Amino acid sequence: MKFLKLKRAIKYGWVSFKRNTWLTVATVGVLALSLFIIGTTLFIGMSAKELIENIEKNVNISVYFKSSVTEERIDEIKKDIEQRPELSSVEYVNKEVALEKFSKNNENNETISDALREIG
Numbered sequence: 703m704k705f706l707k708l709k710r711a712i713k714y715g716w717v718s719f720k721r722n723t724w725l726t727v728a729t730v731g732v733l734a735l736s737l738f739i740i741g742t743t744l745f746i747g748m749s750a751k752e753l754i755e756n757i758e759k760n761v762n763i764s765v766y767f768k769s770s771v772t773e774e775r776i777d778e779i780k781k782d783i784e785q786r787p788e789l790s791s792v793e794y795v796n797k798e799v800a801l802e803k804f805s806k807n808n809e810n811n812e813t814i815s816d817a818l819r820e821i822g
Contacts, residue, residue, distance in 0.1 A: 780794050801818075805818060
């Protein structure tokens with residue numbers, strides 16, 4: 703009995719498909735396009751969320767001090783900054799180390815290398 707019902711459903715479905723071919727193709731096309739748009743929207747939303755979370759985790763803030771600021775004052779400011787709960791780490795790089803890192807990062811750039819040699 704169940705087999706007979708399944709056979710009739712397939713038979714009438716195929717007959718209806720043959721009668722209304724363009725309507726069936728249009729319906730399938732609209733459904734496929736709708737599913738594609740929904741999937742793309744979900745993918746973009748999830749990617750944007752992941753990107754925002756990644757950016758929030760990797761925020762770097764640089765603070766530059768004038769030459770007249772003493773090391774003691776810099777240490778005080780560093781301690782104040784370290785007490786902030788939203789920060790994961792604080793790193794102090796003195797003038798000489800920063801210049802050395804900058805020189806290493808830009809050793810292939812002749813303009814910067816010439817400028818550093820000229821400054822001294």
